Amino acid sequence: MNLKTRVMPSPGTTPENELFIAAAREGRFVLRWCDDCGKTHWHPRAMCPHCWSTRTQWKPASGRGTIYSYSTMQRVDPPYTLAYVTLDEGPTMMANLVGAASGAWRIGMKVQVQFEASDDGTPVPVFAPAS
């Protein structure tokens, strides 16, 4: 395994992600849910993208998911793996896969969220193999 680690650019803070980041700083992974249609979504928005209700709120999520697809950039230094992970709560989100050699990933593998610091320290969710 390449020991060099890719440092992610910061997501920046916006009115739509600041509470997500605040939760992440406490190690909590949250999802935005709609009080009207009862559904959750990704990426989080103030207004529900399913029914356009503005009655949405953050709720704790399991952080567990399954790899939907992935691709490893093999000719950059260091290589890194982009993926979509389908969360146990339903939505599929973009992320990076970490904590295993690039040849180890398979679609359908169970993964668990963890947070990594981006270049300004803002935590970003990534996924590692579920223990």
Added chain:
Amino acid sequence: MSSRQAKACIVGAFEHPTRKAPDKTVAQLHAECAAGALADAGLSKNDIDAYFCSGDAPGMGPTSMIDYLNLKVRHTESTDLGGTSYISLVAHARDAIAAGRCHVALITLAGRPRSEGSSGTAPRTRAGTPEAPWEAPYGITTVNGYGMVAMRHMHEFGTTSEQLAWIKVAASHHAQHNPHAMLREVVTVQDVLDSPVISDPLHRLDCCVVSDGGGALIVTRPEIARSLKRPLVKVIGSGETVRGARAGEIDLTTTGAALSGAAAFAEAGVKPGDIQYASIYDSFTITVLLQIEDLGFCKKGEGGRFVADGNLISGVGRLPFNTDGGGLCNNHPANRGGITKVIEAVRQLRGEAHPAVQVKHCALALAQGTGGNLGSRHGSSTVILERE
């Protein structure tokens, strides 16, 4: 079919011959393309009364370019669906003509990504987009987005790298006859598989070229088209849509072509089996495979078998595609391949493609594009063109 009424015709088509233009401005390249299409149509500058462009146009798009070109227009529009925009703009120009807004519409594209060092392996999330905070940290580039699409298609349907490679092989068979093509060497399936993996499962030869250049089109009323000396190419069907991450309900193996294609076929009153030539956006081999399925040339999941064994090679297979060599071998100006898709379809319908790749008696053609990234969000446009 030849008696079908059309609201507009494509009478001018021009592909800039350059593939590297470090000494020209982007506006200058747009202007050279405009002049080329106008000369091809046999019209003069003052006949143009509408201008259409997209995100590659410098400055304020139409406002900057109409002034630079010194045009006097009564209709203009800029639509950004990424690289497919120009296929949509053909339909938008037709609609503006049908509504009486204009008579002669100019569409231009140009850019210099090769001179400016643009690469498909550089992160491409745009700052300020609503998705940027949720995607930019992960390093989504053009190639790893499409890599995830290919990976998922292989998982669901058993598609192989060998099958994808056949798409590049077919494009290279066509490009050998195009003196302007960047890559004219005929390649084999093994050549594609032996090229380095850029982002798995995509190899270098699964990726399109990066080229400077551009193109332009002239669309006009049928009455004006008939007064000109060029073969008539009618716009008889169109469709467009945007498909994205769908709030987390992601399905990477279906593109917007399923919707835009169905709309175009319904309007034109023809079926996939009637199409004699297809230009299909080829940013990557997987891009072609998905659109072929979604347009209905074969069933979902059977694209791998459909494209194998030379089925896309003109004179050999069932569906001759991208006979100029496409983005995979010929040209991908401004990282936006939509306009060259229309241009080669026009050449085929006029009988002006290279004799080695010209489809005999070509009367019905399709141009299909996707723009943006099939791995995140993309626009899709389809036009169906008929020779009268």
